[in-house]
Amino acid sequence: MYKNKKISISCDWRKTPDKEKKICAENKTKLYKYKGNFTWQGIRTERYKSNGTNWSDIVRQTLIGSHGETAKFHLRYFEIAPNGYSSFEMHKHEHVVIGIRGKGMCIVRKKKYEIGFLDTLYIQPYAPHQLRNPFDKPFGFFCLVNAKRDRPKIPDEH
Amino acid sequence: MYKNKKISISCDWRKTPDKEKKICAENKTKLYKYKGNFTWQGIRTERYKSNGTNWSDIVRQTLIGSHGETAKFHLRYFEIAPNGYSSFEMHKHEHVVIGIRGKGMCIVRKKKYEIGFLDTLYIQPYAPHQLRNPFDKPFGFFCLVNAKRDRPKIPDEH
Numbered sequence: 001m002y003k004n005k006k007i008s009i010s011c012d013w014r015k016t017p018d019k020e021k022k023i024c025a026e027n028k029t030k031l032y033k034y035k036g037n038f039t040w041q042g043i044r045t046e047r048y049k050s051n052g053t054n055w056s057d058i059v060r061q062t063l064i065g066s067h068g069e070t071a072k073f074h075l076r077y078f079e080i081a082p083n084g085y086s087s088f089e090m091h092k093h094e095h096v097v098i099g100i101r102g103k104g105m106c107i108v109r110k111k112k113y114e115i116g117f118l119d120t121l122y123i124q125p126y127a128p129h130q131l132r133n134p135f136d137k138p139f140g141f142f143c144l145v146n147a148k149r150d151r152p153k154i155p156d157e158h
Numbered sequence: 159m160y161k162n163k164k165i166s167i168s169c170d171w172r173k174t175p176d177k178e179k180k181i182c183a184e185n186k187t188k189l190y191k192y193k194g195n196f197t198w199q200g201i202r203t204e205r206y207k208s209n210g211t212n213w214s215d216i217v218r219q220t221l222i223g224s225h226g227e228t229a230k231f232h233l234r235y236f237e238i239a240p241n242g243y244s245s246f247e248m249h250k251h252e253h254v255v256i257g258i259r260g261k262g263m264c265i266v267r268k269k270k271y272e273i274g275f276l277d278t279l280y281i282q283p284y285a286p287h288q289l290r291n292p293f294d295k296p297f298g299f300f301c302l303v304n305a306k307r308d309r310p311k312i313p314d315e316h
Contacts, residue, residue: 029266029285034257034276063278064254064302070283071252072304073231094229096222098300099192100276108187118192118258120221125228127187142256144222144302146230 026068038079038101038140058084065147072147078131079140080104085132093149095123097131101140104133115141128155184226196237196259196298216242223305230305236289237298238262243290251307253281255289259298263290273299286313 033041043061058080065074079101080086088107097106103116108129113121123129133139191199201219216238223232237259238244246265255264261274266287271279281287291297 027282028280029269029282030280031271031273032278032280034274034278038276040276040278064280067280069252069280071231071254071280071302072306073229073254073302075254075256075278075302094227096229096231096233098233111187113189115189116192118196118198120190120192120198120233122186122188122190122222122225122227122229124185124187144229144231144233148230 027070028068030067032063038077038138040077058086063142074145074147076143076145077140078143079138080131080133081138082133082136084139086130087152088128088130088155089152090126090128090155091150091152092125093146094125095121095129096142096144097121097123098142098144099139100142102133102137103135104131104139104141106131115139185228186226188225190221196235196296198235216244221300232303232305234301234303235298236301237296238289238291239296240291240294242297244288245310246286246288246313247310248284248286248313249308249310250283251304252283253279253287254300254302255279255281256300256302257297258300260291260295261293262297262299263292264288265290273297 030042032043035041039045040061040063043063046060058078061077063075063077064071065076077100097115097120099115099117099119103114106113106115106121106123106129108123108127115121131141188200190201193199197203198219198221201221204218205216216236219235221233221235222229223234235258255273255278257273257275257277261272264271264273264279264281264287266281266285273279289299
């Protein structure tokens with residue numbers, strides 16, 4: 001299940017390129033109006049496709065964190081399609097996950113949490129975790145992280 | 159309108175007492191299950207009452223930030239009753255406001271933003287701002303802030 005590490009989709013994703021940071025370095029008050037269907041005006045939807053048959057598409061939208069904001073946190077909206085999942089990973093930085101669309105699961109160490117609308121999960125530092133959607137509708141959630149954060153690692157045991 | 163500074167309700171509120179910090183210093187993975195009606199299991203609702211007739215009750219729930227979490231941000235849910243408003247204030251730290259219940263207004267400098275469900279407003283450092291509910295239903299929103307932040311000030315001009 002976790003053999004294809006190259007195509008593993010991290011819940012923390014990749015860094016914003018420096019070039020993009022410079023272009024977007026505005027740090028201005030801005031309203032990102034909700035357009036419906038879990039999209040926002042001025043926010044790009046990024047779709048990650050997988051090579052493996054076991055992976056479903058996952059969509060990310062970075063609401064706060066890629067427009068030059070100086071806040072010490074980033075706000076992202078992720079959506080995992082039915083049967084999709086992120087990589088099982090760990091890192092020093094914390095996660096806060098808030099269910100927004102449908103429902104899904106989060107595995108933290110060996111414990112399973114079901115996350116529905118407005119359920120709010122705090123994941124402590126270094127706890128191995130994975131987000132999954134075993135249901136038949138999209139699972140959408142906000143994920144809050146520190147702006148400065150360490151790179152995720154794959155836990156040894158897994 | 160802003161004469162009663164003593165009872166002014168800041169959108170940043172007061173600090174958590176040190177005693178409370180010690181008691182809650184757990185920093186453990188935890189799910190705050192949504193109970194419906196904009197309340198969460200394990201999260202206390204704090205109601206602030208005003209002495210002045212021009213102020214409506216405002217309710218705050220601190221979802222992330224008062225349980226010993228080490229994340230560099232706090233997540234709070236606020237609810238402003240019809241005709242209620244926060245103080246007009248400014249500070250170095252940024253705000254991110256996400257509409258969750260009903261709709262409301264945010265004044266930033268001289269610009270007005272209407273905030274409905276999932277609308278996401280970034281307020282830049284030092285921009286004087288105020289949240290208001292001129293509508294006939296409660297206005298509920300998440301407010302994200304840095305964990306370490308400066309104390310709000312009342313702008314000179316107002």
